[in-house]
Amino acid sequence: MNKRFLLALGLWLLLVVAYFVIKINFFPTPPEPEQPKVLAPHTVPAEQAEQLLQPLAVPLAQIDLALHAQPKEVEAAVGKVMAERASAAERAAELRRKQESEWQNDAITLGSSKDYKLLVTLSRAGAAVRRIQLNEYRSADRATARPTDQPLLLVDDDLDGTLNNLPLADRLERQSYRLLVDDMPLAWEVLPDQERIDENGVRTQVVFQAIAAGKNVRILKTFTLAPGDYHVGMHLRFESLAPGAEVRYMLTGARGVPVEGEVWKTMPFRQIVTGTVTPSGSAIRHLVTPQEIRDDAKRGEKEKKLKSPPIAGESPPERLQFSGVMLQFFASLAVIDGDPNKHAYIEKVEPEYYGDDPKPLVHGQEWPINERFQGRIAPKLTSRVIKPATDAPQEHKYQLYSGPTKIYLLRFQTGVPEEVVNGYYAQHLNIMTDYPWWPIFAFGWTQLVVFFTDCMHWLLIQLSWICGGHHWAAIILMTVLVRGLLFPISRRQALMSLRMQKLAPEMKALQEKYKDDRQALAAAQMELYRKHGVNPFGGCLVMLLQMPVLMGLYYALYESVDLRLSGFLWIENLAAPDMLFYLGSWPILLKDLTHTLTFGYVVINLGPYFNILPILSTVLLVIQQKLLTPPPADENQAQQQKMMKYMMIIMGYAFYWVASGLCIYFIISGSWGMLERKLIPKVSHEKPEEPPAKTGPGKRRPREKTSTNGAPDGFLGKMKDWLDDFLEQARKK
Template sequence: MNDRKQIYVVLMVMILWMLLIQALGWGPRPQAKKPQTDPAKVAKDQGDAAPDAKAEAPGREEDRPKGAEEKKGPKAPEVAHVDPSELVLGSATDKAPDGYRLAVQLEQKGAGVESILSSRYDAEFEGRKNPHLPLQILRRDPIAPPSLSLTINEEGKAAEVAQPEVDDEASELAPPRITEDLLDSVLWEVVRDPEGHAVRVVRSQDPATKADIEGQEVVFRATAANGVGITKTYRLWQTMNGLEVELAFESPDRERAFSYNLFGPHGIPIEGEWYTGTFREVFFGTIRPSGNGEGSIKVETHTANDIVKAGDKPPKSTTLPLRFAGVENQYFAAFLAPYPAPTSDEGRIDKETKAVVLHRDAQAVQKSDVGIRMTSKTIRPGPNAPVVHTFRVYTGPKIDSALAPYNASILAAYRKSSFIPGASYVARYFITPTLSVTYDLTTAISRALGGSVGNWGVAIILMTLFVKLLMFPLGRRQALMAQRTQQLQPYLKAIQEKYKDDKEQQTRETLALYKKHGVNPVSGCLPALIQLPIFVGLWQALNSSVSLRHSPFLWISDLAAPDMLFRFPVEIPLLGSFLGRWFNLLPILVVGLMLVQTKLFSPPATTPEAKTQQTTMQFMMVFMAVMFYKVPAGLGIYFITSSLWSIGERLLLPKITHAAENTPEADALGGDAGKGGPGKGGGGNGRGPAAPKKPPGAFGQFMERILEEARKDPTYRKLTDDREGKGKDRKTDRDDRRDRTRPRPKPGRKQSP
């Protein structure tokens, strides 16, 4: 089977495996987490991000030019304060499969969200210790308005405000005066049920399963300065990783035109701040309408570093209807989405959505806290014509099963740019489901032995072995081609010495030598190119899989973080800020195995250039150990397993190919073995005639014809004659092959005819 057929077979097996995975519905499953505590206590224990002394509240001075004036309406009536413990939706300790997955702490001032805790995930480890606190997906910012708070913009008022007369120089600095009712900083009324409860119990029907589900809601009410009554309702349902926000605008006396600004969820924590490459990022998911009404979703992502550097021109989304927008870290996302989702420009709610900076981190800009702010299109509520807008807010892991109800499954894919085409698709549709299958296998084995859960470390090892086994034909072909190339090193060295002053002729002679011996350097690299998307896809899947978060294996407490064998007693000079305070063993083992592979299987350096190249590669591996020192432990396990497989494959290759040394393929390399050529087998090894061969088949006959043409080449004959010190004419190729099997006459004795 040639290289092309092998590649076709491997690709067909991969495609069939992906289709089988999709048909059976296998996918990664997040692990259940530890019990959690009260939201207020957890928020106090985990602490809020320290505000920058010079930070400005988003949506206030940052989004509005200095000198702007807010419209002052009549004094609002006194609103009774409500204890924060009465404004909690859901539970942080509910572990039931059909229970609440979130605990939402609401805030009366601004009618926003103070914090959101997860009942399924623990907070980040402190080194190698689990604090057993619930993950705080959103946290309150002490300066910025609360998440999901809003302000009102009155239509046309900014243009009616008379500007003072100033000189030309001052007019360049004087911004226009605008009007904005800051409802995000006033105390809203909490509407209680007839029994006096702030939290109401509501029921609905799950559209997917048609089963009754229970939920909770809290209703806030306020009156804007323009006389519009606003009712804001928060609803949280069981089994959902998010909540609903309903905004109802009423103007009973006359029609009023205005727009509003809705502040998105913010305050998502940074996962693995000392080792991660993904901090906080803002994303805009827009939909491009199509003829069938579905459309395609496009996601645009911006890092905190880009947003801070953009200054007063932050990234924004204005052209296409907004499907969702929010913030994310490596494993979790928090976003708001209009509901029902718009399918055309006529049905869209948003006018523009832009990124905002909550706090700028002066020392590490990429760690700055960012969020989004949506501005609606103009709405016109009037008598008996209220306007109601509904949003769905998601706060949870980036996995398909959780994002699917929000039509945001695209967020589960690795979306960073990759220099390997198709790697993200391989990660999403092949590697991740395969990892889920191997984890299910470990779970089944664990239950058979009396356990309850599987092991993700063992699952990674099994998945790596499966992928390497699938790629075995290509890997073996690559190793065999490398071995044949190594056998030709004496000829290649002779060509380099002979044509060292003529590089063009040297290239031609080298290619001719490869052609005569059936060695194709490109075919040796092709299997590696085929495996490259799989490798990058596997790296992406392991680097963004929330299922590996807090998963233990051997001494490793978190497969999604570095293995952290022990903590350095002191900070390492120069590299301490980059490497961190922990010693990671797995990257050292990975580079050590790579050095072993190079030592065992690289051809010996025959030229000073080759020796310099090998030395450079050794230094590069040490450099790679530093660069990949903080990779997740799951990746380290994959690298080690893959390297051990490759070493074993190469060590067993001579035993596998030993029986084929007397085939026509081996004869092409070893025909001159008895004369000091690169081959070591065949009949000319001085140990008697070769074993009888079977009649050649179609492939053997094809190779015979190639060898016939190769031996007619004068360049090859002259090169081999020069190496053996011969100057006499050679016999024909057929007679020469026949004579090799006969014993040579002793010196001084005449050979019988």
């Protein structure tokens, strides 16, 4: 019955996949015409509107006079009011045109979309970053993470498309890496004579200056960009204008960082990542999620780690190295350029929550998102008090990094100098991904997993090049290659497990015999293991040897930015669920499952799309478990096996939003496991036979060319003989 059910389920899934593959590739749905974007009219600030409309305030006596006057006088009074109103409206329109003109001229660009890794847009008015474009990567749809034909804007002050509807002050607040004094913006101006342009006419340096009112400090803010850098250099210089000058500044973090795949993400959309360094040089990573920022208690706990100690002159245990916003594949950070123990610029870091994410549109319908994970966040860095002398200005140097979270991948990207990547490692940016999850194992275990993860990244990149850039083929080849190399270890583990299962009846008999003497039971068990050549800890040791390799393979597929927006068949993004078809176009039952349904303690939410690969992965896991699980010896064991089947179904639901690239790995790995199980013979406890005598030095006894089942001689016969030899040697071992 189980075999028939699994066969029917497999055939049904195969038919569904075939139908949608044919439909997508041969009968594509025509794209919907793009609706023109309608912008709301620009609004003038209230104080300016009041000044412009002041002439419209007609005295009450004048209106009363007009009501009792002759018709000609009434007409003249009304005409005068209308003329004043038209004049005020014209002046308001002129002011709006002037503001728009100034805003259009506000942008200053660093770098270019050619020969540079970044294209950076700065603001003249705010001396801050408006946009950072990553030229090597494309953007993805906010709701589903499907690829677009636009370059990736990792920092964007117009993320929601409403920037032009805002007054100037609100536009400035959307900018990133602003410098504030007393929580107020400064009046910046550009120094044209400090500008630098390379031989291709590309601007590479811009210098701003401002005077901190009441602080007697002149601030110079310099931005620089080199072709192979994934960071913008930011150099702050503080000059004293009078004795006793002092200032403290606040540096805002990256705003307008986009999210990909909001309708299916099961992790925080954004996280604030902060790296600190201890006096001994050890790097420590701190993560803050939007939900934690909304919780005042947890936010206060995060702030305490970087606040100045209460005792004057005492050094804090950690110094800030970097802080910023991190996504799954990219991050935008403010990094202290140098050793933070020598350049302790920052006194504290405060997480800032500045708005909710709007609900995305899926097929023209607003779709709910997980409230726990959503939220627009950024850090705010507060400096120590700076006291520049008249003849000794102080300088703070930063790097504004915007690039992949996995720093190791930059080593394989053309145009990125090796010294730049080494500099990122020296600034501990690698701990964004390469950081211990288990403090117990800490450094040794983490370094081992990171080593194998980097090896898998290297292997995946090489196989992708061999496969002509087809990353799905590279995933399959890498999985087969790794599992093949681990076959001797996994085979030994499986054999040990089978031997332990074969000894289960004898072990149960010993437990009944020595149930009152634990010491005698332990001695009898060890004697039984020795008699049959079984190491009870061998299976655990073999599993432990495999874990770093398999974990490295998993993390490599999870971190690889190359899989992002890479397609295969109907899959448009291997870093997202496969999204075979839209559930909203199917019967009412499937429509209901797209939203959250609650059955007691069970909550079902399939989202707007049907994902087939997680279901195939779960089916393979169930089949593999059935093949590896021995028949139950008693009712308790049968009940446990039944519970494991239900756990597999729950695991399938948890896997429903797993990236399709990882699902391909699970499918290939599960198929390999089933094939591996078929090649492992049954364990016999009989005394091993003596090896066949050799007919001569270095020669084996010739094998009979004819077999009892009439196997043909030739290539097929040789293959059968080789397989028989392999299984025979495995049985004897």
